[in-house]
Amino acid sequence: MALEKDAVLLEKRVPHGPEFPHQVADGVKLYRGSIVVVCQDGSLVLPQTATPASPAVAIVGLSDRQIDNSGSGLAPAIGDLPPCSPRKGCFAIPFDAAPTWADYGKAVYAVDDETVSLTQTPDGGSARLQVGTIAGFDEAGNAFVLIS
Numbered sequence: 001m002a003l004e005k006d007a008v009l010l011e012k013r014v015p016h017g018p019e020f021p022h023q024v025a026d027g028v029k030l031y032r033g034s035i036v037v038v039c040q041d042g043s044l045v046l047p048q049t050a051t052p053a054s055p056a057v058a059i060v061g062l063s064d065r066q067i068d069n070s071g072s073g074l075a076p077a078i079g080d081l082p083p084c085s086p087r088k089g090c091f092a093i094p095f096d097a098a099p100t101w102a103d104y105g106k107a108v109y110a111v112d113d114e115t116v117s118l119t120q121t122p123d124g125g126s127a128r129l130q131v132g133t134i135a136g137f138d139e140a141g142n143a144f145v146l147i148s
Helices: none
Strands: 028-030 035-039 056-062 067-069 089-091 107-110 130-137 143-147
Touching (some): 056 130, 056 143
Antiparallel strands (some): 028 067, 089 143
């Protein structure tokens, strides 16, 4: 299920790669914690965006805040929308089916902006973009995904 409000995910602090700012594509609304995809033109869309204006390239992290460029929200008071700097790191992202320690180190793929899966290509569907890999589990059984 796609996000309908900001999400705060459990996080394990790890060193990670650089984070770069991107503009949100026209018609897209990001919530804080949304899994985001960078397109060939450098704009951000959601994994469930069927036909982005520019072809999708890769998952670049989780949205650092809510940004509404869908046309349904209020316009910014001054200038353009602020850029989003997707966060990289190690997060407890919800899975479509619970992984186990047997899945440690396996690739994880975006189902939508909130959910991940161990399945790259679902039956009758198209290939999903890789979010990261399973880095481990905490005491409560939450699976953590390393996005680097």
